[in-house]
Structure formats: structure tokens, C-alpha cells
Amino acid sequence: MTEKDRKTYKKMYEDTICSPYISYIERIKTLKAIKTAIQGNIELVSEALSSDLNKHKNEAYFSEIGLVLKELSLTISQLKKWMKPKRAKTPILLFGGSSKLIPQAMGIALIISPWNYPFYLSLMPIISAIAAGNRVILKPSESSPETSYLLTNLFNNTVDSRYIYVMSSDVDSTKEMLMNKFDIVFFTGSQRVGSLVRQQLCSTNTAIILELGGKCPVIIDQNLNIDQSVEKVFNSKVINAGQTCVAPDYVAIHKDKIDIFIDKFNKLSSEFEKHIDEYPKIINKKHFDRLLNLAKNTELTVKDTKILPKAIKTTFNSELMVDEIFGPLLPVVSYSEISEVLDFIKSNGEPLATYVFTKSKNFENVIVERVRTGAVVTNEIMLQLANYNLPFGGVGSSGWGRSHGYQGFLAFSNVVSCYSRWGFGTKLNTHPYTDKKINLIKKFLK
Structure with a gap:
């Protein structure tokens, strides 16, 4: 950590003790300042994402910048409603009183963002944290240096540093910063690193939200036309070269159609080769070599540190089916009965998303009812x-906690339960206890 990192944290901590909650006016002012800063620097954001990941400017906009701007617009327009205390029903046993729920800020939030969507996955939790009235320290990824540098300049020079600060991005700085007191930590990244962060925070009882990954399956019903699924699966592996936490990790398809699917997928990849110059790269040599090793017996189309999507026929017990792929490789496994797929998912950790291609509502319902997952998406x-x-x-x-929109606001809020009584109240629960009192209580509490 730099000396500035330490001083900024100390100042935020002191400010939070004196004034725990940022006012509505200051929250809106800060959110609008973020939006203005982004709108004035869209080209610079695109250039940073291109430098780090070779993202085309159109992909940078629809997968990162545009979604952030939409989240800002939503939050700014809805914040007053979100902050308003919500009335809660009061049971008759507590007559004479009223109940309400008041969302209050947690305090200081530490946000640790990843390299794969370094702009989007930094800004989305920041928006929610500020909306909820927290002060925020962002630790961007050291693996996406240009975007981290841009975020540092964007926030530390244009947005009020009392509320948002971007710290050093190296690993040692993160470890030191985690030794400080935070009220909530929001981590996005791998299961391995997320586990380390969680262990470090256990002794402090710090609230934590973990957005991790996992092996997200695509389950294709045997009665579906392959053309309805293969193109969508292929395009999802083109976006960010498959380096997306919710990207399809593997496809499970009926044994009679596996070869057709693989042939069509790889044909699409061959046709896409002419666009390889505007295709995202693998983030670094370590991940590039890891992917090459996973596909060591497969012929790949490679240029520099780019690997075109490739469907690979395999089995449930292969090396490709152990860890999250996080890249353009696509293992494809076959099933005879859907129970084979469900058993594999059950024994290999909960996916962040599960994709289903089917014409049957019953087939969809089987997946929804039997798979523990963060999301179920049908035919998309x-x-x-x-x-x-x-x-x-x-x-x-695959993590715990929720983000985005109103749920993101709640995730960074401490919702306070308030019960007030004005005037007389019940004495049913006070001494002396009588049969009449307990009979009345039993009448209400059943």
C-alpha cells in the first residue's frame, strides 16, 4: 500500500465514525459525477479495454460501458424510492404500535474487482455501494493495468475522494488493506482467491459478498433443432473469448446429436477466423498456456495470444470437466438420460448460471427444480x-449475495427493523401471569 492509500483509508474511517451515512443529496451528486466522468471518457475506456483484452469498441460498449451507464440512470432515478422507509405489518398482539424497515449504510466498503470485465465489474458494485450511502475503496486488478490506471485517474481526480478512492492494485497492497476494518467486502473473482479473502475476514465478522464462478452448463433437450442453440453458444464464447464468469463452460447434449453440434460449432469458428484481429485475447501467458495444456490433443486456431472457440468432444470424467474453463474451449459431453447431467452438476459445485435449450416447459421445470444455481436461462x-x-x-x-439494481442497493444496506408504540399498549406478556392472559396469547400466536 502507498502512503496515500493508508491516509485515505484513515480519513474515510474517521469520517464514517463522525457521519456514518452519506446524505441523499451527496449520493445523487456522486452518482451523477461518475456518470459525467464516464460519458466524457468513453473513448479512453474503450482504449484501455482494447489494450488489456483487445476488446473491440462495440463489444466494450455493449458488454461494459453501456450496462454501467444504464445502471447509473436506473439508480439515480429510483434512489429516493429505494431509500424511503418501508412500512411493515404489525400483528394484532402488538396493537398500538407501528413497524417499518429503514435501509441504512453499512459504512466503508472494499470492492475487489477482476480483470475479465475490469470496468463493468468495478463500477457495478461501486454504484450500489454509493447508492446505499457507503464510502468505497476500490482495488482493481493488477492483470488489467490500463483499465486500472484509467479507473484511478477517473475517480481519484474527478470524483469526491471522501466517498470513492481507487487504491494500488498489487496483491501485497490487497493483503495489507484487508487487515483494516471494513463493514462490507465485495469480491469478484476465482473460487480459490475468494476462499482466501473469506478466510482472512472470518475473524473480523466482516460482511462479505462473493461473486465467483463455476462450470456453467448448457443443457440441450434432445427434441430441439441444433441450429437454435449452436449459434448462440458460439457467440457467447466469442464475447471476451469466453473469459466470462457466466459463459457456457460445457454443453451436455443427447448422444444422437453430439457430433452434429460439434461440427456446426467448429464450422462457425472456421468462418469467424477472418475476424480474428478484432477478437479478444487471452489475458496473459499463464492463462494462455493453461488453455493450450487443456486442449493438448486438439487442433486449435491460434494467433499470438488468441485462441478461437473450439468444441471438443469429451466425457464427464475427463480433465476438461474438472475446473472452470474460463476461455474459448467448449467441452461437449453426451447423455442418454437427463439424470446423468443432473447428477454431474450436483456433484461438481453449484454453477453461477445454467442454460437450457428446449421447447418443453416440463424440461425447463425439471432443471429449475433440481439444479442449485444462481440463474436459469432458457433458449438464450x-x-x-x-x-x-x-x-x-x-x-x-459459485458465491453468495446478490447485486445489480435494487438488490444491489439492499446488498450494501443494513435494513434496520423499527417498532414504535405511542400511547397505551398490551400487558399480556407481563407479570402477574394468568390463565386469561395465556389463553389470549395462545389465540393470537397460532
């Missing part, structure tokens, strides 16, 4: 992220 891929009314998050090994 990854579009759940574009609906700000749907909370985003995992379950079990």
Missing part, C-alpha cells in the same frame, strides 16, 4: 445480465 445465453430487474449472484461454491 448470458442475457440475464442485461435485465437490471434480475439480481445477479451465485449460490454455494
Whole structure:
């Protein structure tokens, strides 16, 4: 950590003790300042994402910048409603009183963001944290240096540093910062690192939201025409070269159609090769080599640190089916009965998203009812992220906690239960206890 990191945290901590909650006016002012800063620097954001990941400017906008601007617009327009105390029903046993729920800020939030969507996955939790009235320290990823540098300049020079500060992005700084007191930590990244962060916070009872990953399946009903699914699955592997936490990790398809699916998928990849110059790269050599090793017996189309999407026929017990792929490789496994797929999912950790291609509502219902997952999406891929009314998050090994929209606001809020009584009240629960009192209580409490 730099000396500025330490001083800024100390100042935020002192400010939070003196004034725990940021006012509505200051929240709106800060959110509008963020929006103005982004709108004035869209080209710079696109250039940073291109430098780090070779994202085309159109992909940078629809998968990161545009979604952030939409989240800001929603939050600014709805914040007064979200902050308003909500009335809660009061049971007759407590007659004479009233109940309400008041969302209050947690305090200081530490947000640790990843490299794969370094702009989007930094800004989305920041928006929610500020909306809820918290002060925020952002730790961007050291693996996306240009975007981290841009975020530092964007916030530390144009937005009020009393409320948002971008700290150093190296690993040692993160470890030191985590030794400080935070009221909530929001981590997005791998299961391995998320587990380390959680362990470090256990002794402090710090609230934590973990947005992790996992092996997100695509389950294709045997009665479906392959053309309805293969193109959507392929396009999802093109976006960010498959380096997306909710990207399809593997496809499970009926044994009679596996070869047709693989042939069509790889044909699409061959046709896409002419666009390889505007296709995202693998983030670094470590991940590039990891992917090459996973596909060591497969012929891949490679240029520099780019690997075109490739469907690979495999089995449930292969090396490709152990860990999250997080890249353009697509293992494809076959099933005879859907129970084979459900058993595999059950024994290999809860996915962040599960994709289903079917014409049958019954088939969809089987997946919804029997798979523990953060989301179920039918006949589409990854579009759940574009609906700000749907909370985003995992379950079990894919994380816990929810974000985006109103759920993101609640995630960074301490919802206070308030009960008030003005005037007389009941004495049913006071001494002396009598049969008449307990009979009345039994009447109400049943």
C-alpha cells in the first residue's frame, strides 16, 4: 500500500465514525459525477479495454460501458424510492404500535474487482455501494493495468475522494488493506482467491459478498433443432473469448446429436477466423498456456495470444470437466438420460448460471427444480445480465449475495427493523401471569 492509500483509508474511517451515512443529496451528486466522468471518457475506456483484452469498441460498449451507464440512470432515478422507509405489518398482539424497515449504510466498503470485465465489474458494485450511502475503496486488478490506471485517474481526480478512492492494485497492497476494518467486502473473482479473502475476514465478522464462478452448463433437450442453440453458444464464447464468469463452460447434449453440434460449432469458428484481429485475447501467458495444456490433443486456431472457440468432444470424467474453463474451449459431453447431467452438476459445485435449450416447459421445470444455481436461462445465453430487474449472484461454491439494481442497493444496506408504540399498549406478556392472559396469547400466536 502507498502512503496515500493508508491516509485515505484513515480519513474515510474517521469520517464514517463522525457521519456514518452519506446524505441523499451527496449520493445523487456522486452518482451523477461518475456518470459525467464516464460519458466524457468513453473513448479512453474503450482504449484501455482494447489494450488489456483487445476488446473491440462495440463489444466494450455493449458488454461494459453501456450496462454501467444504464445502471447509473436506473439508480439515480429510483434512489429516493429505494431509500424511503418501508412500512411493515404489525400483528394484532402488538396493537398500538407501528413497524417499518429503514435501509441504512453499512459504512466503508472494499470492492475487489477482476480483470475479465475490469470496468463493468468495478463500477457495478461501486454504484450500489454509493447508492446505499457507503464510502468505497476500490482495488482493481493488477492483470488489467490500463483499465486500472484509467479507473484511478477517473475517480481519484474527478470524483469526491471522501466517498470513492481507487487504491494500488498489487496483491501485497490487497493483503495489507484487508487487515483494516471494513463493514462490507465485495469480491469478484476465482473460487480459490475468494476462499482466501473469506478466510482472512472470518475473524473480523466482516460482511462479505462473493461473486465467483463455476462450470456453467448448457443443457440441450434432445427434441430441439441444433441450429437454435449452436449459434448462440458460439457467440457467447466469442464475447471476451469466453473469459466470462457466466459463459457456457460445457454443453451436455443427447448422444444422437453430439457430433452434429460439434461440427456446426467448429464450422462457425472456421468462418469467424477472418475476424480474428478484432477478437479478444487471452489475458496473459499463464492463462494462455493453461488453455493450450487443456486442449493438448486438439487442433486449435491460434494467433499470438488468441485462441478461437473450439468444441471438443469429451466425457464427464475427463480433465476438461474438472475446473472452470474460463476461455474459448467448449467441452461437449453426451447423455442418454437427463439424470446423468443432473447428477454431474450436483456433484461438481453449484454453477453461477445454467442454460437450457428446449421447447418443453416440463424440461425447463425439471432443471429449475433440481439444479442449485444462481440463474436459469432458457433458449438464450448470458442475457440475464442485461435485465437490471434480475439480481445477479451465485449460490454455494459459485458465491453468495446478490447485486445489480435494487438488490444491489439492499446488498450494501443494513435494513434496520423499527417498532414504535405511542400511547397505551398490551400487558399480556407481563407479570402477574394468568390463565386469561395465556389463553389470549395462545389465540393470537397460532
